[in-house]
Amino acid sequence: MNLGLDKSREKVLLRGYPGGNLEKIKKCGLDYVKLCKPEIIVLQIGSNDLCNSTNSVQDVARGIIEVAIKLGFCLEVKKIVICQILHRLSPQKRIRYKVDIKWFNKRCDELNSFLSHYFRENRMDNVSFWKDSGFWSERSKQLAFCNDGVHLNINTGYPKYNNGIRAAVKVAMPKTKPGQSRKGKNKDQRESPSPLSPEVEEALIARITESVIQSMNRNQPVEEIP
Template identity: 35%
Template sequence: MANRTLKIQLFGHSFVKRLKDFVINQEDFPSNLKLRANPLVQYSGFGAGHVHTLKQNLDVVRDFKPDLVILIIGTNDLSSIDKSPNTVSAAIMDLVDTLLFIEQVRSVIVFPILFRKLNSQHNRHTVDIPWFNDRVYETNALLESKIKDCPYQRVRYWVPKGFWSDKALAEVISSDGVHLSYRGQQKLYNNIRAAVVAELKASQLGC
């Protein structure tokens, strides 16, 4: 890695798309995550994206050839009544395997699905919040367990700080009950940076 630039790809649903817009407009939050290695960081986000959306758009991974992928996906899948925590967690793990063994990504970091809060708007994101958040809790527990039990050490589960209490949700989730507020974007950025720093220290990707 010393002879070439580290490549990091954020791959996911609208959170990634909106984070890209955030870093474009914020001098204090550069796209390279403030890392000494000054990596190339690509933000590949798909609005209303499901796991199958990402599998249909693997060409963006193939073209960029990242060393590390940050995977942020699952919330739209869990909104569908016909998908269970078991099927969603299994689909995410299948995507992880595809990234590692088909697309030859060196490491993958999986972010958990975030809770939602009651919204002040009537929009297409409206779901029963206790029902949804219970499914989030179960899916995240399954993901964490599956990743812990992986026989290979190239996938990690990262729990971001500052997103889980009722007080935190009120601060980080916007009025639509789903997407991140300005403060939420800051916290997501900082957590992604922390996850990458930890991965670089623990792996052979370099700093």
């Protein structure tokens, strides 16, 4: 999968962790980023964490922001795109992990609204929040999802999702003048970032936590999802 981009100039890597949550991404995904040294990362994370009732929306928001900041500040990724978490549907078959759909979708809306506002308010130049279209009306969800109500189907859901990801990547790509090459240093030439000391990383996480708590305590209104 190369998202229809020029294979001679851009290489797209797809990495997923079935059933994974934010903790697994921090343990495994960040090591993968260190290995590959991508310039742009598009993240679809947080859905499984929202299913866990022991996690508050605030907890999940803090975890997502922490991952984004680690990618940008610690691993020097030039652009990080955080995608909206998608709604779920009532399953049409028996599934292993079932959640109350109204409860989940309400938390999903709260989290998406908060992240959209947070990244806009804090003006993080290398982090953006991407709003997918075509997955929010009941009709579009029925067409896009498998009968488990969680995963996108091959015929409609994934093609639509891939188009959205391609658009997000195109927006994140550096703009070049006519005749100018986008190629810079290759991944072998790019310097490996120096890891943060445990003290600095702990202080960074504490600042993120405080920032999220302060923002949520302002009771920002939930935006309607387009």
